[in-house]
Structures are given as C-alpha cells and as structure tokens.
Amino acid sequence: MTEKKIQVGDKWYVLATFARPDEQPQTIKRDHSFAMFDRLGDISALAPCQEGLYHEDTRYLSYQELTINGARPLYLGSSVQEANSLLAIDLMNPDLAERGEVVLPKGELHLFRAKLLWQGACYEHLRVSHHGSRPAHVRIELAFDADFVDLFEVRGMQRQRHGERLPPQLTADTVTLPYRGLDAAQRRTRLRFDPPPHALEPHRARFDVRLDPGEERHFYFTVACEREGDPPPALVDYLTAFRANNAARRELVEASCHLRTSNPLANLWLDRSVSDLAMLTTRLRTGPYPFAGVPWYSTTFGRDGILTALEYLWLDPSLARGVLEFLADTQATASDAARDAEPGKILHEARSSEMARTREIPFGRYYGTVDATPLFLVLAGAYWQRTADAATVQRLWPNLMAALGWIDGHGDADGDGFVEYARKSADGLTQQGWKDSHDSVFHRDGRSAEAPIALCEVQGYVYQGKLAMSQMARAFGDEVLALRLAQEAENLRVRFQSAFWSPERGSYALALDGDKRRCEVLASNVGHCLWSGIAADDHAQRIADALLGPAFFSGWGVRTVAEGEARYNPMSYHNGSIWPHDNAIAAMGLARYGRTEDAMRLLAAMFESSLHFDLHRLPELFCGFPRRHDAGPTLYPVACSPQAWAAAAPFAVLQACLGLSFEGETKDVCLRTPRLPGFIDWLRIERLGLPGASCDLLLTRHERSVGVEVLRKDAGVNVRVVA
Template sequence: MADTTTAKAQLGGDGSRTVAHGFQDADEVLPQYHIEAQTSLVDRPLRSLKFGEAFAVLDSFGDIGVQPGPEGLYFQDTRYLSRLHFTIEGQRPLMLSSVMQDDNGALSVDMTTPDIRLDGGDEITLPREIIAIERTKFLFRGACYDRIGLRSYDSRHRTLRIEVTFDADYRDLFEVRGTARTSRGKRAVQVASEHEVQFRYVGLDEIVRTTALHFGPKPKLLEPGRAVFEVTLAPEGRASLFVRVVCEAHRAFTSAPSVEKTGEDAAAALSLASGSTAVKPPKGLYEGMVFARAYRDARRDLRELTAGITTIISSNDQFNEAACRATADLYMLASRTPEGIYPFAGIPWYSTVFGRDGIITAMMALWIDPKFAKGVLRYLAVTQAKAVDPAADAQPGKVLHETRRGEMAMLGEVPFRHYYGTIDGTPLFVMLASEYYAVTGDRETITRIWPALELALAWMNDYGDRDGDGFVEYARDTDKGLENQGWKDSHDSIFHDDGHLAKGPIALCEVQGYVYAAKNGMAKLAAMLGHDAMAETLTLEADALRDAFDAAFWNEEIGTYALALDGEKRQCAVRSSNAGHALFTGIAKPERAAQVAATLLSKDGFNGWGVRTIARGEARYNPMSYHNGSIWPHDNAIIAMGLARYDLKHEAARIFQGMFETALYQDQKRLPELFCGFMRRRQRGPVSYPVACSPQAWAAAAPFAFLSACLGLELDHARNRVRLRNPILPAFLDGVSLYNVRLGESRVDLRFHRHGDDVTVSVMRRVGDAQVVVLK
C-alpha cells in the first residue's frame, strides 16, 4: 500500500517534541506473523513449565484449554495436547493456591471440593472443603507428569466420580498465534489399552506426531477424549490419580519413534538432547512409581545444571525473591544441545533457539554462569550460514536468527526452519566471544570457533556492508522474511520523524555499535592468538567506524543519535532507546554520553518504570505498541550497562529502581518480555502488554545486568582481577552479597554495604589468588 503519511514533527519551546499525526500506510493491514489476540495473556494467571523442547502453558488449576487461549502442551513448535480438564462430580474444584515451586521445577496447586449436589438432588450432599486436592505437574524428557492427590477430612466414606477430558489438535505454533492454513495432515485417536489413549497426527511434512496419555490406576471408563475414575475415600483416607502425557515425533514409515532429523541440515543435526523422547518405564511399573522416579530425576537434573553458579542475597527480601525467580526462569528456559546449554527465548511464542536473544541473555548472565555463553557460541558457530540462500535471508558467515521444528516451518509456509534474517546477530556473536574469553580465559573454545568468528567478520565487511560505506545495513531477500531485522523487528518500527516508514537498506544505530565492539573484541582475540597484523587492522577499522558513526548519526536537534539511516543515508531523526545501545558498546563519544542519557531519562523517554523504546511525542509513539513506545526490561538493562560504562551510575540506578518496582507488581515477581509505556501514576502499577511472553530469557537475565552495572563489576581473567568500578547501590538495597563469583580457578564472596551515596566492599571468602580491586 502506498505511504500516505502526513505527520509533521517539531520541537516545543521547552525542548519537548510534538507531532501532528495523520499518516496512513502499510500498518492498516495486519503485519507479518501477527500474534492474534482475542484474549489477553494477563486477564487470568497462566503457569509455564518447560524441559528441553517441550513446554506447557497451563491455567492456574493446571488445566489446558478450558478457556480459549495459548494453553497447551507443546513439543517442537507443535501443540500436542490442546485440552486436559479435571473435574470432580462434574464440577471444577475450588482454588486455594497455585504456585510455581521456587526453582520452577513443578507447579503445585491446592484445591478443595465445592458444594456438590449428588444424584441430581436439591440438597448439598457433599459440603465444600471436605476433600483436599493437591495437584503436582512437571515436565521431564518429552513427557508431562500429573499427579492429583485426594485426602478426605470427612467422618464417613465417600465415593467420588472424577473425570479427565482431553484432546490433541496438533496445531502448529504459528496457527495458535493466528496464522491461517489452507490444508492440514490427518489425525486419528484410539484407546490403545485399558490404561492408555493415543493420538496420532501424520503431517503434510511426513512427520508422525503422537501423544500418548497413560492413566493410573485403571479408569472405570476410558474413551477417546475422556477418562472416568471412581474413587472411594475412607475417613482420613487418601488416593492419587496419575496422568502421564508422552510426546514423540518420527518420520512416516519409520518403525522406531525418534526425533526427526534431516541429515544434511546442520541445525537439525543438533537435535536437542534433553527434549526428544520420554524415559520408558520398565514393564509393569505402576504410574505412581513412574511419577516418583521422574520427579526425582528431574530434581537431580536441575541441581546438576545450577551447580556452582554465582548467587545473590540482599538486604531486600522482595529483591531476593525477584532474583530467585529470574535465576529459576533462566535455567527453566535453558535447553541442552550437543554444543552445551542454550537459553530458549521465551514462552509461549518463542520457545526455541533465537540467535540474538541467546547472545544477549548470555552476555547479561556471563558473570552468573559462563556456561550459557559457551553453549550459545558453540551452537551458533556450528549453525552459521555457509552459503547464499535468499529464501532464508542467509549469506556465508551470517549467524542464525531462529530455528523452528513445526510443520509450517518444515513445509516452508513460514521461513523460520533455519532463518538468518537478523542484522545484529553476527556482530553480537563476535562481541560475546570476546567478552566470554575476557571472563573465562577459555582459549580452547575460542580456538574451536575461530573459523566461525573469521567468517562472521568477513560477512560484516562484505554482505553486511551492502554499499561499501562502512555501515552494516539490512534488506530482506525474501518477501516472507522479516521487514525489519534489528531487535525491533515490527514492520513499523523504523521510521522518519514525520512518521514515514524508512526505506532500505537500513543502517540501525545500535548495529553500528555492535560492529564497533565486535571489531575491538576481535582485535583482542586476534592478538591473543598471535595475529598481530589482523589485530592492528581491526583496531584502526573500529576507530574509523566510531568517527563515521558520530558524523552520520548524531543529531543535535533531538539531543541524541538518530534511530537509523535509510537507503538514501537520511537520518531517521527519532528519539529512541536504540541510542542507549551506543553507550553499551562504547561507540558513543564521551562528550555525547551525558546528553544521550538526559534524552533517555527525560519525561518523554523515561515513564517512571523504564525507558520507552520510542520517546513520547514521536510520530509513531504508541505506549501499547510492541516496539514504538513500550518498555522492554532487556533493553533497559543494556541501557543501564551503557550508562555505567560512561560512569553515569546514578542514572543506571534510577532505571534499576524502576525495573525493580515493576517486578513487584508482576505475577511471581517476574519481569515480562515487555509492558506498556504509559506514564507512571501514583498508587498504580505498570500497564501490562496483552501477549507478552513470560518468562522471557533476556528479561530474566536483566536483573543481573542491572546489578553488575551499578556495582561496576568487571571480571578480567588476563589480569586475574575482579574489578569494582565506582560501585553504587540503588535506594532499595542497603546491602548485597555475591557468593561464588568465579574467575578462572578462583572463587570470591563479596559483600557490599551502602552508606548514603557511598558503598563499602568486603571480601568474605577467597579461594585462589584472584585480586579484588575497588576503583573510585
């Protein structure tokens, strides 16, 4: 559709920006891969579980599909279970509590019976609160385990009818999101035994997907879609029902179930080891024993995954809860691959590998656990593009944007099977490698991925710089690809000050910073490996890029760096959070830092909770949009790290304070993917975004980035030094202790205590010879 934007922007007398709106253009039609929303994800509490490639979105009762929405049990981007509803005497129990365990290992729900009229009579024959119901659900190795425990507090025997209804629609995740399909595969269901019902779906991609529901004890009635139990409880008696749901996928005409592999595909060959198939119980083992053994093994697996990480204890119990939840979310989203652990992006829409998300998450969590960075680097090195493929927006050396395993991706109905349409993932990959080595000194990993780093560098200089002007730009090669390929990838997120959408190729502000940091980081790695000439060349290139960036992107009128340059090298003179990334990477000249910070933290930029993606008053500002006025925790964390880099610590602490207070209003004190950018009002919390992922990996990692920014925490393996540069603490923290900070073979416990604006640092424990240095 033709662009008919007519908005005009000008600066008011106080420096604020006012806009006359009146544009109409392509955003009149639904954008690509739109997430349809008839209901909000915040209108009722949802619970998320994940293990490997399987995840579950449940209502607070632990049920699935009672109301429309994204609830389901998913495996490899497909909904394997679309309904699972538990009732007692035809009624839903009364909710008492619904909580995720502190480590996200399981969902625990306490319920009781409502007032029940048995046999159709008018009188209540089973008073409420007579039967206690405790439900426990968790995922482990491709299966969902569900225990429903009953305990009677009655003085008489009771016989109860319990029913579980279920269904499996095998909708691709993109269908669940709202993308229509013209044809689908074939589905069948059968009662496989007196304990088991099996659904089977043969997709158009020739993948057979099966969902097996195992019930214990044997139901009184078992039909496709329904299991009925009759349970007799003595006074003070107990009983348990078990439902185990096993998800599997294999190619048609293949006898043994296994995860689909394509052989020639590098990413498919990296099939995630922890999410393939459920552990088969020995023949004759009762479902209760299966449940107990799986629960034990799942707990052991989580303990092994989190062993040795850095932990945080502060003077603020609420912050401790938020940090605990953030840690639990990170490790729940972590999936094992043959190359190490990889943090999946978020639930429900992005529970898969995303290059950019994984890199940024690993950066922010680097001081907590460098295993994330190691796994991300190795995985992205192996899946790096090796050839030109316009259908996947791929060129040699480019880092993966996203990979999907669902039917629509396999068939090419969406381009995301192995998709490379990201402009920032490749320089961020090199940045992460440099930061990982600085913290760990892991030369072996850097040597292993060095060819991939060289390819990434070549891509930045060749394919990335489309017109040879020294800036890295993007333009999609396939109409199915993403129109915008930075982290703000909405179709309308890059625009001029009058509201017109920018025409490409587009050079984003933050991407030039990533390239600058990547070249500086690559220079350090090259010098470490003895490539001195290469190191010198890269340093000179980075310095030249910094000068060129300042000349091309700085805009004195708006007091910050422009959002982007369009294909004609015209500035998108829009105040945005992207400029904060220029601080993060160090490409911003020191004399610009204070002015950039002032613009970010102005009333138009900072709403009291966080920095908006687009400042209030800009042409396309909309506080309810995905990228044009909303607030993203990870974006704010990057900005805070950038502010700290230029020693603007109090500004960083102000953002940290707002984000902490945001977490206090969230379910489980969990920072969401994003929230709306409306101005903060007294005695009211932030406004939620209707389809935000929660948990989201880079939002979970954000609290650790905020804390390290304020503390000025730097781990320097080469100097064997833990450096704390001008540490401060926000007002909500009087003290913080960090346990098991790792540097090489050394381990350090540190305590920080705030005295007004000053912070004292104490070393509580030191194992090894690492130095702790405090710089003011």
C-alpha cells in the same frame, strides 16, 4: 467466546489473538517442551485458546478437564514451585448432588494436583483426600484431546490444509492419539494412567472411587509427546521424574554465582530471575542455550541468546559458551534468499514444527537478523575476557572470521562502511534489528523508512565486535590482524559521528534509510550506542540526559520511543513500550560514560516495577504510560513471561552499578567506583570468578561509597577496588 482481532507487526510476530487479563496462564517449561494451564490445572476447550502442552512448537494436548461427578472442582490456590519446575494446585469439591439431594457437601474432598515436565512428557500427580465424616463415592473423570496445531496457528496464522488425525489406540491403561502431518511425520500423544481407569475411552478416563473419612487416594497421569524418527520419551514413574527434574534444576542454578542482599523483596526478585533462566535454559548437543521466552519464543533465537548470555556472563560463563557453540554450529555457509541466509551470517531463529518442516514458514533455520552477527563477535570477546578460555575461542575462530567476512561483505553490500539490511525472503521479517515489528523504523514525520536500512545500534555492535576481535587476535599473536581491526573500528567510529548525529535532535538518528537520509527519531536504540562505546563523549552526555528526561523515562523505565514522536504509542510493541533488557543495555551504557547514578535509577525502577508483577517476574515488555503514585505499571497483554533477556536484565544493571569487570588471563576481579542502590544496604556475592578460582565478597553501602570485604578467596584470584 468472541475471537479477537489479530494485531499484526510483521505477520509472523506477536499476534494478540487472545488475552484474559483476569487470569494469566500458569506456565512450566523443560527443554523442548512447555505447558500452559488455567488456574485449575486444566486446558480450556474454548477457542481461541493458547493453553496446552507443547513440544517443539506443536500442541500435543489441546484439552484437559478434571471433574468430580461431572462438576469442575473449586479453586483454592496454586503456585509454581521447585525453581519454576512444578505447578501445584489446591482444589476442593463443590456441593455434589444426586436427584436433587446433596450427597457430598462442598469442601469435604481436597484435591491436590502437581504437574511437571521431564524429557518430553508431562507428569501429573492427583491426590484426593477425604475430610468428611461419612464414606464418599465419587466419579473422577479426566477428559482430553490433542489437536496437533502448530504454534504459529495458535498465534493466528491460517493454514489451507492440515494433516490427518488417525484412529486412537487403546489398552487397559493407555490411550494413544496419532496424527500424520503434511511433513509425512507421525506425531503421537500417549496418555498413561496409574492405576488403570475403570473405564477408558479415546478422549476420557473414568475412576470410580470410594473413600472413607480420613482416607486419601493417589492417581498418576503421564502425557508423552512423540514424533516419528525421534527416540520416544523414556517414561518413568512420577516420583522418579520429580527427583530427576529437581536435581537437574539444582545443578544448573548451583553452578552459577550466588547473590544475597539485605532486602528480602530484592532477593525474591533475583531468585525469580535465576529460576526463570534455569527454566528457559535448554541443554542442546552443543551445550546450554537460553530459549527466548514462553510461550511464543520457546526456541533458539540468535540475538536473544547472545544478549541473555552477555547479561548473565559475570554469574555463569557456561551459558555464553553454550550460545557461542550453538550459533557457530548453525552459522550460514551459503546464500539462500528464502531464509535470508548468507555465508558467515548468524542464526535469527530455528523451529522444528510441522509448518517449519513444510516451509510454510521460513523459520526452520532463518537468518533475517542484522545484529546477531556482530553481537556474536561481542559475546566471544566478552567470554574471552571473562574466562581466558583459549581452547574454546580458538576452536570458534574460523566462525568468528566468517562473521567478520559477512560484516564487511554482504552486511555492507553498498560499501559505504555501515552494515544494513534489506529483506530478501518474501515471507521474512521486514525489520531485522531487535525492534522487528514492521512499523518500528520511521522518519520524524512518521513515514516508514525504505530499505536498505542501517540502524544506529548495529554500527555500535560492529565497532564493539571489531575491537573485541582485535584484542583476541593480539592475545593469540596476530598483531597484523589486531592492528587492522582496531583501525577499522576507529574509522567506523569517526564516520558514525558525522553520518548519524543530528544536532537539531541532540541525538543519534535511529537509522539511515536506503537514500542515506537520517531517521531523526528519538528512540532507545541510542542507549545501545552508549553501551558499545561508539558514542562521542559530548554526545553521550546529551543522550544520557534525554534518556532520563520525561519524554523517555516513564518512572518505570526508558521507553523504546520518546513521548511526542510521530509513532509514539505507550501500548505498542516497539514504539513507546518499556523493555527490561533494553533498559539494562542503556544502564550499562550510562555507567560506561560515568553516569552510574542514572544506572541506579534504572535499577531502582526495574525493581519497583517487579513488585507489581506476578511472581516478581519481569515480563518481556510492559506499557510506557507515565508512572502514577497510586498504580503499578500497565501490562502488555501478550508479553512473554518469562522471557530470557528480561530475566537476566537485573544482573546486567547490577554489574554496571558495581563497575564489575574481569581479566580472565590474570584472574583479576575489579570493582570500579562501585555503587549500590538505596533499596540494598548490603550485597553478598558467593563463588564469583571461575570454578576453582573464585571469591566471596560482601559489599556494604555507605552514604557516598561502597565498602568491599573479601570473605574468601582462592589462590591466584586478585580482587581490586578502584575508587
């Protein structure tokens, strides 16, 4: 198989090392582990290959192949079940021959494989059922290996040195494959077999099986990921892991608000989004945190976690609380140029793999993001408004004030009133906004913008964050701080109009470069300016018209860069593709400025695109080609799927269309001029509000309005509908 060329953004980011459009990997995730299998449930030995069992960004199982008499089974079907936590695969035997004679005709054996992850281990159940008329004697073998490759190597990075593979250790039912890394930590892949194999070698287990007609046999394989210094996984039997895994998923899903619509396809879409978020959410010491995406971003990202929590806040505030707690706990307290860290700055990304621990990559804890810090304030304000959880917000208040200090200090190093970024780490990210590929910030003629760079949307986040802090300060009795922050926000809004508005383009500039020259590029970043509220009213209407015009809107969504711009490419990562979360933010902005009908257009496009994606799952991004009546959207080959902020995007757009807001202190639920898209006749919302203070609503679409019926309401909850 020919190795593919690496397409480099920054050298750390999405590397198109390998893509097989004919066969998407099947993915499951649980906490710090995820696994990718081919359609037979195996892990290919061919290189380059993304498949494997990963734990904390290290591949603990790099090869797995199930055979019957030396032949691979034939594929019947597969599905991801139990809210994304179980991979189920149906197989059958091919014609099995000995000395040229078929001894077991095709299809007499049915093989059912089920795989799940639980507490640092992969559990597999293999059931073999005999549907033939004569006894069958077969040899079932499972081959395996572990390469302990770092995820960044899988993505295309080259390492000069590696650790040492240590001698395998065997017992009657267990194989342990050890590896000592350059970080001096020993990692072990421990494989356990039940029943014990008839023969067990360092990389192969063999079972000699006799089945009578109608008989079935069961085999269980467990692969545990262990690292020296960490508690080893507490291995259990398959059924115990299955039940515990399902119970944990149900608890997470059932804790949030529940939606049901008149449209079964919309229900599948929304249910898939809920399941994807449940799969990606990891229980940390500080609370639940949505890992950004599988496979490349299965870890904590500051920006991604914040935006996911904001999109999902109205359904489950506990996710926002977990994000705030973790980011406060990891907030930078000192300057470290190698990690782009400065006091008060919020984390970009955290990794714990071998390469992170040896500092071969800077992402052990990396702070090269300009927007996570103001967005931290935005999330805290939104969480306060949603919940009135004074205890949490007051506990986090020193962290929020430290973030404000970074915004006004290191974030505005030249004192011009705008927050900028310039990479200090030699190995860090060149671009540090959400579009963080190296070529995403440029001038109208295509020239790259030189740092320090002030992005338009970041100024909006700062404006939004200071207003949120002002409101919380007032609620906590600090009127002096509240007035100061409100005035600073207003001053920023005024300066922003003159510095960023381009009358010629009829839009805000993408950014100001290091010489304070406008990058007059039509980019979707301006949709974020609508969301934050920093846009002037007349400017907002022109921006809204452009976002729904043909240069931006493909029919499937708003492109990251408008068609016709210098670096426009519908197949690029950030310069013409379509990102669901970016569209969700634009939709929230459109609704803010009274363009709810346009927000519904984006919701409809998002739903219609989901009908063409596997499992109705919105990917991280897809290509920005114009919509054709005879084809669906074009996939981006190495997009993460699932991706947290893409999974949460439908809920943010739906909230925007409903005009739904909360006032936690008074327990008010308000729907301002609610609208439903044409593909939803009615929407039932259950457990809307807070635990012990919630309501159930039924919304019915009429020709020009939406009827709201309160089905159930706890004492103290107030439901208001504003026409």
